[in-house]
Amino acid sequence: MPLMAAADLQDHLMVASNDMDRLQRLLGDACESLLTHFYGATGELKQLLHRVAEHPEIEAPELHNAMQHMAGAITAMQFQDMASQLVDHTTRRLRNCADRLARDTMGDDEDGEALVAEAPLRPNPVTQDEMDAGSVELF
Numbered sequence: 444m445p446l447m448a449a450a451d452l453q454d455h456l457m458v459a460s461n462d463m464d465r466l467q468r469l470l471g472d473a474c475e476s477l478l479t480h481f482y483g484a485t486g487e488l489k490q491l492l493h494r495v496a497e498h499p500e501i502e503a504p505e506l507h508n509a510m511q512h513m514a515g516a517i518t519a520m521q522f523q524d525m526a527s528q529l530v531d532h533t534t535r536r537l538r539n540c541a542d543r544l545a546r547d548t549m550g551d552d553e554d555g556e557a558l559v560a561e562a563p564l565r566p567n568p569v570t571q572d573e574m575d576a577g578s579v580e581l582f
Contacts, residue, residue: 449548456541463534467527474523481516488513528568535563 488509495503539562546557 446548449544453541453544453548456537456544460534460537460541463530463537467530467534470523470527470530474520474527477516477519477523481513481520484509484513484516525569532563532565532568535560539563 488506491503491506491509495501495506538560542557542559546559549557551557
């Protein structure tokens with residue numbers, strides 16, 4: 444492979460890797476916000492459930508609906524976890540490819556042997572490709 448083509452390919456791999464890092468940060472921020480709202484909503488629901496338990500004459504079908512929304516939030520948190528694992532895995536694979544390409548085409552530099560980021564050990568960290576709501580244990 445010509446040196447310029449290898450350098451361009453390495454640049455593209457590093458740009459993709461940096462984009463994956465940015466995506467990871469965005470997912471992390473979204474999850475942090477989701478968790479904040481989830482725990483806030485959980486606290487409010489617990490208070491409502493306590494009130495309804497103290498006053499059985501109160502009918503609160505909205506509580507059932509709210510609990511279903513909470514199940515959806517849990518599914519979203521599971522999705523974020525899976526997506527985060529995939530992004531991290533792909534980032535490490537891209538960096539490994541970019542480093543190997545640089546080492547193999549440009550060789551070591553004056554500081555010594557070129558460092559190559561370690562490739563992921565498994566081909567895929569997440570085998571699930573869809574999310575369904577179900578019972579979940581949190582933390």
